[in-house]
Amino acid sequence: MGLIRYESQVRPPLIEGGKDYHQVTEDICRPVEARPTRAWWIGFIISVLFLCFGILSVTMEVIYGVGQWNLNKTVGWGWDITNFVWWIGIGHAGTLISAILLLFRQGWRTGVNRAAEAMTIFAVMCAGQFPIWHMGRVWDAFFVLPYPNTRGPLWVNFNSPLLWDVFAISTYFTVSLLFWYSGLLPDVATLRDRAKKKWRKLFYGVAAFGWTGSTKHWQRHEALSLVLAGLSTPLVLSVHTIVSFDFATSVVPGWHTTIFPPYFVAGAIFSGFAMVQTLLVVSRKVLRLEEYITIEHIDVMNKIIVLTGSIVGIAYLTELFIAWYGANEYEWFAFGENRLNVNSPLGWSYWIMMFCNVVSPQFFWIRKLRRNLVVTFFMSVLINVGMWFERFVIIVTSVYREYIPAAWSIYYRPTIWEVGFYLGTFGLFFTCYFLFSKFFPVIALAEIKHILKRSGDTQKKKMDKLEDQPAEDFAEEHSHDHGA
Amino acid sequence: MAIKKYVVGSFDDEAVLFPAVKKVRKAGYKIHDVYTPFPIHGLDKAMGLRDTSLHTAGFIYAITGTATALGFISWALTYDWPLNFGGKPFFSLPAWIPITFELTVLFSSVGMVLTFCYLCQLAPFVKKDHFNLRSTDDIFLMALECTDRTNETEAISFLQSLGAKDVKIDHREDRWWLGRYDKETKFFEIKPEGAVV
Numbered sequence: 001m002g003l004i005r006y007e008s009q010v011r012p013p014l015i016e017g018g019k020d021y022h023q024v025t026e027d028i029c030r031p032v033e034a035r036p037t038r039a040w041w042i043g044f045i046i047s048v049l050f051l052c053f054g055i056l057s058v059t060m061e062v063i064y065g066v067g068q069w070n071l072n073k074t075v076g077w078g079w080d081i082t083n084f085v086w087w088i089g090i091g092h093a094g095t096l097i098s099a100i101l102l103l104f105r106q107g108w109r110t111g112v113n114r115a116a117e118a119m120t121i122f123a124v125m126c127a128g129q130f131p132i133w134h135m136g137r138v139w140d141a142f143f144v145l146p147y148p149n150t151r152g153p154l155w156v157n158f159n160s161p162l163l164w165d166v167f168a169i170s171t172y173f174t175v176s177l178l179f180w181y182s183g184l185l186p187d188v189a190t191l192r193d194r195a196k197k198k199w200r201k202l203f204y205g206v207a208a209f210g211w212t213g214s215t216k217h218w219q220r221h222e223a224l225s226l227v228l229a230g231l232s233t234p235l236v237l238s239v240h241t242i243v244s245f246d247f248a249t250s251v252v253p254g255w256h257t258t259i260f261p262p263y264f265v266a267g268a269i270f271s272g273f274a275m276v277q278t279l280l281v282v283s284r285k286v287l288r289l290e291e292y293i294t295i296e297h298i299d300v301m302n303k304i305i306v307l308t309g310s311i312v313g314i315a316y317l318t319e320l321f322i323a324w325y326g327a328n329e330y331e332w333f334a335f336g337e338n339r340l341n342v343n344s345p346l347g348w349s350y351w352i353m354m355f356c357n358v359v360s361p362q363f364f365w366i367r368k369l370r371r372n373l374v375v376t377f378f379m380s381v382l383i384n385v386g387m388w389f390e391r392f393v394i395i396v397t398s399v400y401r402e403y404i405p406a407a408w409s410i411y412y413r414p415t416i417w418e419v420g421f422y423l424g425t426f427g428l429f430f431t432c433y434f435l436f437s438k439f440f441p442v443i444a445l446a447e448i449k450h451i452l453k454r455s456g457d458t459q460k461k462k463m464d465k466l467e468d469q470p471a472e473d474f475a476e477e478h479s480h481d482h483g484a
Numbered sequence: 485m486a487i488k489k490y491v492v493g494s495f496d497d498e499a500v501l502f503p504a505v506k507k508v509r510k511a512g513y514k515i516h517d518v519y520t521p522f523p524i525h526g527l528d529k530a531m532g533l534r535d536t537s538l539h540t541a542g543f544i545y546a547i548t549g550t551a552t553a554l555g556f557i558s559w560a561l562t563y564d565w566p567l568n569f570g571g572k573p574f575f576s577l578p579a580w581i582p583i584t585f586e587l588t589v590l591f592s593s594v595g596m597v598l599t600f601c602y603l604c605q606l607a608p609f610v611k612k613d614h615f616n617l618r619s620t621d622d623i624f625l626m627a628l629e630c631t632d633r634t635n636e637t638e639a640i641s642f643l644q645s646l647g648a649k650d651v652k653i654d655h656r657e658d659r660w661w662l663g664r665y666d667k668e669t670k671f672f673e674i675k676p677e678g679a680v681v
């Protein structure tokens with residue numbers, strides 16, 4: 001008996017507007033059930049146009065080969081692998097919010113987790129494009145799978161980080177998709193039961209898998225969510241660790257460092273949260289969900305940004321210090337000449353990275369800026385620019401001038417098709433996000449209802465009179481009897 | 485598939501539902517199910533449901549994944565076609581940890597989700613009935629199964645005394661069937677002979 005959970009009085013409400021359960025359903029289903037707005041159509045059409053340009057760029061690459069991207073023997077990984085690492089990093093915030101914060105019992109995650117998980121899936125879809133098309137002969141892409149073949153069978157190299165990547169990313173995509181959709185089932189059932197039109201009944205009826213909300217099903221659903229969260233937590237850390245192994249296990253100066261795994265994971269969460277902010281600051285306004293994605297949510301995510309941004313900053317400085325202290329002349333050349341020297345061909349990119357990732361998030365120590373939507377939006381874009389440059393710095397400034405000066409490739413510049421491919425993945429990402437926000441609720445309905453009584457503002461107002469109330473009355477009022 | 489008779493009552497607050505569940509069980513009625521729009525912690529205990537063993541299934545799938553990965557890689561790289569990668573040993577276990585881990589997670593999560601769908605009988609095109617469409621929105625719905633010995637009028641007034649609203653007798657198919665939600669055909673609408681509605 002007694003209190004099962006203590007909710008602090010000083011913690012601000014997570015749901016505003018004095019909602020009851022039905023109003024929550026109405027508010028969150030409204031954008032899904034209403035006709036698409038003009039803003040939605042404009043955004044969607046622009047995204048599709050970008051996607052089409054991406055398809056054209058990829059077609060050019062398939063016809064003419066990776067040389068179409070200005071890649072050469074020295075700079076074999078240019079924009080494409082930069083973009084791959086960037087997108088996969090962005091996906092990490094979604095899993096962090098949905099899995100790690102579930103294990104830590106953070107109530108605020110319910111407002112943002114569904115959109116963040118969707119973002120994870122779309123970002124991993126975009127990321128996956130780059131290594132696949134970078135293969136050149138994409139019709140042979142299935143060679144990466146260990147299938148019985150007529151060449152022996154000759155198996156793939158299980159000792160190679162590039163193969164670990166294949167397993168890590170396909171597992172990550174599958175598990176994220178299962179986690180997202182199993183969480184979505186009850187909400188789809190709500191939409192099904194509210195549906196008036198025939199096609200909606202059919203679509204949501206099929207998609208809801210016959211979910212009823214039976215207590216036994218909820219019990220299994222809770223167990224499933226908890227175990228999937230427990231599995232996703234080490235998984236998300238392993239994915240970016242393995243991506244960092246692509247670099248760290250090589251002997252290229254600037255890549256061959258043991259700091260890479262934690263440094264990549266922190267950077268991934270950093271850029272992912274920035275992308276979540278970009279999407280949510282806009283979505284909450286356009287979909288009129290300010291009472292569910294409150295300034296409190298924005299604030300708490302900005303705190304994570306300043307934390308991970310500082311971890312990334314320390315990692316940059318550690319890496320720099322070790323490059324000097326390690327006294328390896330090639331390693332120091334990669335840092336002192338290729339990066340620190342702003343007058344070197346690509347030295348400017350290092351300083352853009354330093355400014356965007358290390359200096360700019362420090363402004364978020366100030367509460368007023370953390371709670372300012374305009375500042376948050378621009379900061380989130382700035383951070384993602386910075387994180388793109390981080391990967392560019394790591395990849396291109398390491399390889400373009402390494403051991404043999406005769407093999408240096410100073411004039412690496414991307415072509416329109418390589419840039420177009422990147423823009424195309426933006427098109428893919430936003431096309432998927434627009435469709436998602438039109439057909440599914442962007443906020444986890446059932447989970448919001450679950451915390452409504454505890455963290456809603458109606459409840460919080462009741463707690464204000466707590467001081468005048470005897471302790472027994474409080475316990476009586478805020479508990480329900482759990483005894484079996 | 486039998487068509488059964490139920491006494492159905494809806495609650496609009498989980499704080500009223502909890503004591504009601506206890507009292508209904510104490511009075512000896514058989515609770516068919518309680519449908520809620522979101523998970524209510526402790527309701528399964530209150531209803532006397534046993535803990536799910538989905539975790540155990542997840543663990544079994546996980547070790548299957550571990551065994552599959554380790555077994556296959558060891559066989560392929562040490563027995564079937566040993567290859568010399570930079571003079572490293574054929575049996576290079578540390579290098580296989582990443583893939584072993586990924587397959588452990590993959591097998592466990594895919595297996596668990598499939599088991600979850602099997603146990604709850606969830607699949608596309610499966611159609612079930614949960615008495616009231618609002619039970620995925622804002623009401624908590626309790627269905628009592630009527631047997632030959634159940635006095636329905638007593639059950640109705642008992643539920644009403646516990647705070648249930650909109651209490652009535654309903655006939656429903658007790659299992660799922662394949663169907664489409666846009667089709668209005670409902671098997672349970674064919675009432676059995678002599679049903680009192």
